[in-house]
Amino acid sequence: MKTEKREVEERMTHFETVLRREGVKLTHQRMEIFREVARTGDHPDAEQVFQRVRKHLPTVSLDTVYRTLWLLNDLGLVTTLGSSRERTRFDANLSSHHHFVCEQCGFTRDFYSTELDKIQLPDSVDSLGEIEATHVEVRGVCRNCVENQKPKTQS
Amino acid sequence: MKTEKREVEERMTHFETVLRREGVKLTHQRMEIFREVARTGDHPDAEQVFQRVRKHLPTVSLDTVYRTLWLLNDLGLVTTLGSSRERTRFDANLSSHHHFVCEQCGFTRDFYSTELDKIQLPDSVDSLGEIEATHVEVRGVCRNCVENQKPKTQS
DNA sequence: TTTAATGCAAAAGATTTGCAACATG
DNA sequence: CATGTTGCAAATCTTTTGCATTAAA
Numbered sequence: 001m002k003t004e005k006r007e008v009e010e011r012m013t014h015f016e017t018v019l020r021r022e023g024v025k026l027t028h029q030r031m032e033i034f035r036e037v038a039r040t041g042d043h044p045d046a047e048q049v050f051q052r053v054r055k056h057l058p059t060v061s062l063d064t065v066y067r068t069l070w071l072l073n074d075l076g077l078v079t080t081l082g083s084s085r086e087r088t089r090f091d092a093n094l095s096s097h098h099h100f101v102c103e104q105c106g107f108t109r110d111f112y113s114t115e116l117d118k119i120q121l122p123d124s125v126d127s128l129g130e131i132e133a134t135h136v137e138v139r140g141v142c143r144n145c146v147e148n149q150k151p152k153t154q155s
Numbered sequence: 156m157k158t159e160k161r162e163v164e165e166r167m168t169h170f171e172t173v174l175r176r177e178g179v180k181l182t183h184q185r186m187e188i189f190r191e192v193a194r195t196g197d198h199p200d201a202e203q204v205f206q207r208v209r210k211h212l213p214t215v216s217l218d219t220v221y222r223t224l225w226l227l228n229d230l231g232l233v234t235t236l237g238s239s240r241e242r243t244r245f246d247a248n249l250s251s252h253h254h255f256v257c258e259q260c261g262f263t264r265d266f267y268s269t270e271l272d273k274i275q276l277p278d279s280v281d282s283l284g285e286i287e288a289t290h291v292e293v294r295g296v297c298r299n300c301v302e303n304q305k306p307k308t309q310s
Numbered sequence: 311t312t313t314a315a316t317g318c319a320a321a322a323g324a325t326t327t328g329c330a331a332c333a334t335g
Numbered sequence: 336c337a338t339g340t341t342g343c344a345a346a347t348c349t350t351t352t353g354c355a356t357t358a359a360a
Binding site for chain 2: 011037038043046047049076080081091092093100103107121127129131134137142
Binding site for chain 2: 326
């Protein structure tokens with residue numbers, strides 16, 4: 001649940017370095033918000049971060065928490081579980097498969113792999129609970145988005 | 156993008172079987188909503204399903220789409236990408252790791268595995284775009300939830 | 311000081327719910 | 336025909352935005 005003290009300190013140092021490098025102001029709020037995510041292993045959502053930060057910083061507002069979390073995400077200091085900024089998506093493919101998801105446009109494609117289907121999970125996972133499904137999520141940038149970002153060679 | 160005709164038909168048959176078995180009414184709306192998810196490989200969200208179903212069934216309402224998709228999910232006829240009914244969750248752990256997620260309470264725990272870190276993806280994935288990260292998502296029911304569901308031996 | 315960041319309040323967006331009308335089994 | 340399901344409208348919940356004030360560099 002809790003991240004090791006040493007590790008949290010390292011993350012804080014890295015956080016400060018990146019903010020300075022990017023010329024982004026190192027505010028009290030940003031420190032506390034990042035520290036809160038850095039020190040827990042339970043992957044809180046914005047509301048949970050807000051509630052926890054509030055204990056140390058009673059005047060912080062929820063919209064600052066949102067803005068800060070996305071900023072940290074853009075700076076590569078945090079990531080999101082599941083594909084970010086997306087609504088729930090549904091899948092009628094019940095056979096064992098895996099996903100490639102484009103970070104930019106949300107394009108998603110199934111892929112199959114008998115190799116991946118037989119992955120052995122470490123024992124530590126079994127002790128967490130009963131396993132129902134295992135699948136691989138590949139994040140990247142789809143061909144289309146890669147194309148559209150390339151500087152045009154001619155215009 | 157499109158699922159094979161034969162496969163769609165199989166899914167429809169299974170859909171009907173399950174609905175009958177569960178004593179759930181087989182309405183026109185439910186058929187069209189399920190068919191729409193069954194026939195595409197792009198994992199639409201509720202709004203997209205709504206827009207597509209509307210073409211065949213102009214009177215369908217968005218709330219029916221939501222109700223139906225969650226019903227189908229509960230019946231095991233569809234699944235969701237990412238953990239269902241959850242808000243975006245943030246993670247400050249930048250080292251390579253994987254997740255166990257409890258389907259019932261959302262409890263999430265990181266785990267590590269050098270084995271998993273070296274998974275070879277099939278070539279077909281490379282052709283989809285540029286890969287940035289690969290990680291394994293294990294879904295299951297955590298110990299706590301398993302406990303709480305067990306019929307009490309004494310009361 | 312200068313400019314970016316915050317907090318507030320309000321807007322926008324997404325999802326859910328109560329209920330009368332309706333369709334299915 | 337009885338009951339579950341739908342569509343509508345309204346409610347609720349979540350996330351974002353505009354703007355005056357405040358604080359960091």
